[in-house]
Amino acid sequence: MNIAQLFRDYFVKNGIGLGTFLLVAVLFWVVILIILPQLSMLDFSFRHHLPPPEMGGPKDTYTIEHYKYLVLGAPGADTSYNVVDLGVFGRTLLAAFFVTILDLILCYPLAYYLGQSKGGGFIRLLVLLLIIPYWINEILRAFAFRIIFGDSGLINEVMLTMGLISDPIDFIRANVALYAGLGYAYILLMIFPIYNVIESLDRNQIEAARDMGASWWRIHWRVVIPYAKPGISSGCTMVFMLSAGALAAPQILGGPSSLWFTQIIYQWFNTGGNWPRGAAFAVVLLVACIVIVLGMMRLFKVKIGDIGK
């Protein structure tokens, strides 16, 4: 079947008007909203930082100075590598990984419990309770954690009153608040993919394993987890990407000495005023996330089609 034939069939089936409309809408989305902006960001990241009138002029040539800056730092700096930015970059990815693991440990038991129970009012109530926090604004959720973990926050006040500590503990500086807030923000994206998969697991398989004398952790390791793998990897992918790309929670809950990589990008776009450099950093973040996620998928043998199910 050649392409011309395909188009003819398409227009016969949908009619000229409707067919054109669908095609235009999809092309607008795919080309103008998704592909071209990404390419233009990539292109922009290789440009010099110029004032607007000089853009497109003779000085507007390609350069890799922004990528060089990320790796080597400003020319003439004391260190041979850009320790600050690279450190933040590594720390962000590491912390996002940590948050992902935290969420997985926290969510797997509940997803299993919800998926294997026979339904009913109580389970429905639990699902409802799960969904409600997700519709509260991200900023407000972070704000709630600041009320709890702040210097004169709930935990410190309670512990001071009970005499457990004599000075308030700085949870914000220790990043406890940040990890708690980030883990909280994406809990639902971890739970539902796993829950959906486990729900379709035939209970007889578990019964059979138990009858054969398998211990409970063996049942999980050999039966439930292999079956739930697409859900687990889908949830992990989403949580990892979202926490690595989070901006609100680090801005509100991050300690004064610890930056998130997105915050550096944000600074280049706002106070820093160097857009191409910000774009270059954003490209690096995007590429790193894609590489890590593809690597994980290869490692666990899952396809991209499983994501979003």
Place this chain on the structure above:
Amino acid sequence: MRTNSLLPRLLIGAYLVVFFGYLLGPLIVMSITAFNSPSFPKMTPWECLTFEWFDVLARDERILTGIENSLIVGVGTVILSVIMGLSGALMLTQIWPKLRATYYTIVIAPILIPGVVLGISTLVFWDRISIMLGMSTGGILHNGIFLTILGQSTFIASYCMLVFIARLQRFDTGLTEAALDLGATPVQAFRKILLPFMKPAIGSAAVLAFLASFENYNTTTFTFGKFPTLTIELAQKVRYGINPSISALAFIIIVLTIIGALIHEIYRRRQQLALANGAPVAAVSGGFQLPKIFRGNPAAIILVLLALGGASTIWFSQSYSPGVCKMDVREQKRLIQEERIKEIRAKRQLELQQKQLKSPDSSGDIKSDAPVTQSPGKGAFGNVFDPGNLDKAAPKSETEKPAESPGKGAFGDVFAPKNLDKATPKDD
């Protein structure tokens, strides 16, 4: 079965409590702070029940404009995302099979791309376009609302598409084919058969899109320009000085969310009941039968209780004035402060006596006062307190505290000799 023995059940119960405590605790704490009177959102110490933060919120111009902008952006995003998402889902069923996997990867990617990257790429792309077209910076391509709608729709359309795909999987394409065979035009078949079938999915996709747009921060923060949405305003407020009016807003949002969720739950339950009884959905969802809803429907009861609670709160807020309580608290604070001042004065008196006692017999002590400024806490006062005339506890805390944070806390301040003269006139 495993769950029948006591220990696992207890463990599961404990786990559920911890999990939902983590999930709901912050929201509850935040809601409570909306009713406490200190100007920094706190739950403890509880001071006065107050409703003034709702007043403060209602008078906040920036929040109100933010809500307005959010609504405009939300409506635009809903329209654009639903259209693109539906087209995208329909296209997936018709596209050349060899292209399908690539196409799916491209349209699902915006969900996985960090929101920050989407915002930046939108901003950069349209900026370049406007430079290429030679447009001024005030043009539509620099309009915050236009850019925000485009940026948000990029990934919200993917969410919508997932909803539509799920619904389309249950669509019987034979229906459309039959209509076409019977002489309907493709547009007629689309409008009369596919669209009615997709209607529930369109509804839920629209709600999803609106909520996602309303709470989006990462993308919007790069594109909003001169039109900050509510989320942007909130972020600015939270980052630079906070007061409980934000808690008040959170409380309102939480209550609205709960009401929305409960209404949805009731609706779904009625539909399920109808389907179970074999009746068409329209027949049941037509009239509002009050008594039947309450029977065995905890959601409805909670909703009514909530409404009653809300009404009584409003009534209470009109009859109750927190002024008296606030005066009390202020009075109490004053008393505590006075107490503290007295304590300090007594301590200082003691200290002076010590000095007077000591200084005659060893003039070296006065000299040793000098290095205090360099290392407070370890110098002169260690000497003064050394003889052990005072009880052990007091000098201990005095010598430790300044070492960590000089000048912090009431006593650390006062005992630094530099501040002695400074503090005296205040006390008198």
